[in-house]
Amino acid sequence: MANERDATTVQAWKAIGGSADLTAKVSYRGAGEVLPAVLPVRELARATVGACSLAAAELLAARDGGTVPGVEVDEAAVATAFTSERHLVVDGRALTPFAPLSGFWRTADGWVRTHANYPHHRARLLAALGIDGGTGRGGTSGKDDGGAALVGRLTETLAGLTAQEVQERVYAAGGLAVAVAPEPGRGSITRGQPLAETVAAGGTGGRRLSPADVPAAGVRVLDLTRVIAGPVATRTLALLGADVLRVDSPGLPEDPDSHIDTGWGKRSTLLDLDSAEGRGVFLELLDSADVVVTGYRPGSLDRRGLAARELMARRPGLVVAQLCAWGWSGPWADRRGFDSLVQAARGIAAIEADSEGRPGVLPAQALDHGTGYLLAAGVLRALCERQTDGRGRLLRFSLAGTADWLLNDVTSEPVREGGYEAADWLTESASPYGPLRHALPPVRYEGSPGTWAGPPTRWGTDAAAWLGAGEQGA
Incomplete structure (x- = not known):
């Protein structure tokens, strides 16, 4: 287990406001040449998971008043989790x-x-x-x-x-x-997007989290995200004990396979936010929420009266984490996008092209997964800081920001010795969809959960209510 401080992990940790000194707690176990690519994908992947694991450990210590436990990240677990959709088998059917x-x-x-x-x-x-x-x-x-x-x-x-x-x-x-x-820096979109932003702080009033066995125990998260980065982030928060309620529109069905892959530990409900009734139910949920994570294009929720600042004004101490494809400024900010499209438009596909010049891809949806773990880390850090000052935070992330980080700042490191067998990081679980073979979570610190508390529920079938409603103070 290597314990030297990793420069890319330091970058990720500092981007979400962490103290660089704490990154000495993070160590990595090598697995050979996993996630091979021209670009340093392995380094990005392990750093985002390492930062997320450290943020979980830091929050646990802040709740318990103890020291921050050590973080141990296995590159084999990271590589398997970053390709989780490829390993998922649903009732004998591969995706x-x-x-x-x-x-x-x-x-x-x-x-x-x-x-x-x-x-x-x-x-x-x-x-x-x-x-x-x-x-x-x-x-x-x-x-x-x-x-x-x-x-x-x-x-x-x-x-x-x-x-x-x-x-x-x-x-x-x-x-x-x-x-x-045709190459990085060529194309029609704004470059230089930040890896993470803390745009503003909400008013004081956020509740102080009591001691717990896991970092996010009792934290209530409203999940308004789709396909892959946002759901990976909220899946990770669920792993760490949060009550995550995903909210979707009844008129926009989700891909069942994507939901199964990223729905672990969460519940799923349907609300029409275009209706007064649906918005009313959402606002009732908001009144005792700790975190709202959104993955829609900039402005989409604003038009429904659910802009981030309005949510934070209604619920002082709320942490709002926003995710988009192309960044929060520039002519493409309001465009739809996915990991594969950002790779293509940012010049990554050209770098990874084959010998005949056909555009290539990264060995994983690394922008999605990496941004997801970074977003979860940002939320955990915001909750940790709220323990001290009671203030909420508005956090922003984008796939383009992660792409620019990969292209410009992540540095290649020597391959760490070790072997890789994906099967070592796969398990089987029963679910409403039948038996599932799936990847285990890569987030690790001393005493961390080994897997999620439960399988994905059927999409859209859970009540629009918090677990144990009435037992937790607002």
Whole structure:
């Protein structure tokens, strides 16, 4: 177990306001060349998990009045968790991560990357390009849609357009496609996004957390996130003892496989925030919440009267953590985005290209997973600071910020000795979806939980209420 201070972990820890001295508590166990890539993905992955583990240990000590326990992070556990969706087996069925119409496509002058995993995104992509998609097949994910003939029509259409034409036409239709930047620094989007921001502090009044066996015990978290980074963050908070209630719109079904992969330890309810009744229930939940995590585009909740500052004004001491794809400033701030698209537009796909020049990908959805662990770490640190001053925090993270960090600041380190068998970090659990094979959590400190308290519940079937409602003071 190596215990030298890791420079990338120090960067991540300082980005969320931590003291660099405390990073001496973090050590890593090597597993060989895991998450191999041109870019230092292994270093990013272990640092974000290390920072999250340290934040958990720090909060536990703040609650108990003791010393911060040591943090031990295994790179094998990290590598397995960062590819958790690839290891998930649901009742004997392996997942299909991407739909046929999601991927890289040649254009008249380069490449574009599309994302069409959800039926509404698939429909918008095809409509923008004037392609008749038919009725489609498959369930809520749309991953079975798109036969060979449809793929052929899309290939032919895109080949006759420039990458910028495709990008802007699809965006105008509400779909998802980006031009692949030929190298970092080339492209149409603002760069230099910060890794993390603490924008403002809410008023005093946050409750002081009592001593507990796990860091986030009794913490109430409203989870308004989708696909992958936000749910990874809230899954991690649930691991550490939080009561996490995910809130979705009844009109926007979730991909069942994504929900299973990231729903561990959480509950799931449906609320129509466009209705007075739905907003009323949400505000009742807010009145005894500690944390709100959002993963919608900037401004989406503001239009519903649920802007971060309004939430914090209603609930003094509230921690609000916001996540978006492209950053909180610049011309792309309000655009939809996913990890794969940010990789393409930021120049990562070009760096990871194959010998024939076809754009490549990172060995994991590393922007998603890394941002998720960093966001969870930021929330834990904010709760730790609230123990002292009673104040809430407004935190902001973006996939683009994590991408810029990977491209500009994360440094390659020698591969640490050790072997890697993913099976060592997989387990099986019963669930409402049948037996599941799944990855174990990588967050580790002395005495940490080994896995979640329970499996994912059926999407949208839980009551819009806190566990033990009435037992915890507001």
